[in-house]
Amino acid sequence: MLLFVNGTIHTMDPLNPHPEALLAHNGRILDLGSLRHIQEKHPGATLVDMKGKTLLPGFNDSHLHLLGIGMRLNQIDLSSVESIEALKEKLLRHQGDGDILVGYGWNQEHFKEGRMPSSHDLDATGILKPIIIHRTCVHMLVANTLAMEKAGVFEPSGLFKESGMNPLKDLVPPPDEKALAGYILSAAKVLLSHGVTSVQSDDLFMVDTSLHQLVFDVYETLERENRLPLRVYEQTNFKQYEDYLKNIPDYRQDRTSDRRFKRGPVKILGDGSLGGRTARLKEPYSDDTGTRGLLNFSPEAVRHLFQLCDEHQLDVAVHAIGDEMLQIALEALEPLKHAACRHSIIHCQVTDTETLAALDRLKPVLHIQPGFLNGDIHMAPSRLGPKRLRTAYNYKTLENLDLVIAFGTDAPVESTNPFLGIYHAVTRKDLKGFPQDGWLPGQTLSLYDAIKHYTVDGAYASYDENKKGALKAGYYADFILVDRDPFTVAKDDLKDLRVLETFVGGQSVYPLD
Ligand SMILES: [Zn+2]
Known part of the structure; x- marks a missing residue:
């Protein structure tokens, strides 16, 4: 039994936001409250002196490629x-x-x-x-x-x-079991050093289709051998249309177990990127009127895949950056019947009146990457032009629609450090502090909401809202110790916060000595 004392605790639980002490036991949080009260109930607990540092829930990166x-x-x-x-x-x-x-x-x-x-x-x-x-x-x-x-x-x-x-x-020789395990463990080490205790990961995008089963096997072996140090919810990307048709009927999403590696939604890569002018727009790119970007699947194919997933009670997570791809995804979502599903849009970067109305109606979960602001502040204005820009990267507008917004990084596209994304979301500046008054400053988020999107909302996206995301009795003992209290530092300094120690299931997993 570990009793964390002598620090600031932010639970992200509005009913008990700042308890004096936290007790962890057997991988879970057992109690939160006054030190005296907990010590009376559990006299044998080992004290952990936080030395005035700050305890937060572990971060949940809602979309990356581990x-x-x-x-x-x-x-x-x-x-x-x-x-x-x-x-x-x-x-x-x-x-x-x-x-x-x-x-x-x-x-x-x-x-x-x-x-x-x-x-x-x-x-x-x-x-x-x-x-x-x-x-x-x-x-x-x-x-x-x-x-x-x-x-x-x-x-x-x-x-x-x-x-x-x-x-x-395909010229790169395919990794074998040992190489895959090595990649997973070395990536986990980086993530844990940044306080990320849970990820939602599209791994199959990174390897040849013939290796898909092996990737799952390697995760499951690591977990069986107690070597998987963080929680992974797979956003399963079958890549080729025929492979979706073949695999979806037998695919089982894991919404309930306490396993560390869980099969999550079916991921569909709808369009490309704004930087590469491959994100699918309704109107041509402002800086290249010869193109509107591309679609990886026809609208009919997207609709069919959504229906197929729905028939098998599977969630869909669709990558949609441009406004046209977003519209195609939302139109495919509209007729689906299973209210219990938590379909999601990954990126959702460019909206318009029509798609905002559909988002409001359909309430998909959004996976947003505030770290994109660092580069896109400089690139998006020329790609989109002033009119479209007004409804792009509009995090506050999306928040006002009461959508669940789960933050992430899309790493390795961006750094895995959550404090960078939080900094961008609450300052709307790049890492050099540009522009001084923030980019589209009306879209600035509060610090509390930015952290909530990185913890509580990510847990909701994987059906774990009663297990993690906040620090509550009965939840996983997944938390981090940070050098400074994010709620007291200047906003510009948020990007410099350091994780001192990371706990997953009550065990210290970073730093390892
Ligand atoms: Zn991605």
């Missing part, structure tokens, strides 16, 4: 590169001895050349192995000539988008 985070630890990080020349130098310096060179995170918005890299740039490095480099959005990549030759595909620019990327991604 395997992708682990894989990236073995690839070249190009996210801080500010020119194509610097990108080439970085590839040369980190060639390693693998058969293929994989980089990620580049963003032409940061390049002084102001353009995307090409196969010619990669060829010019003189590196004699296949190279593929993923854009930060992971919806497009650039390959060198050698990679295209090996994959049997060709584009003069070397640029590939969405499913066109698959032959090139």
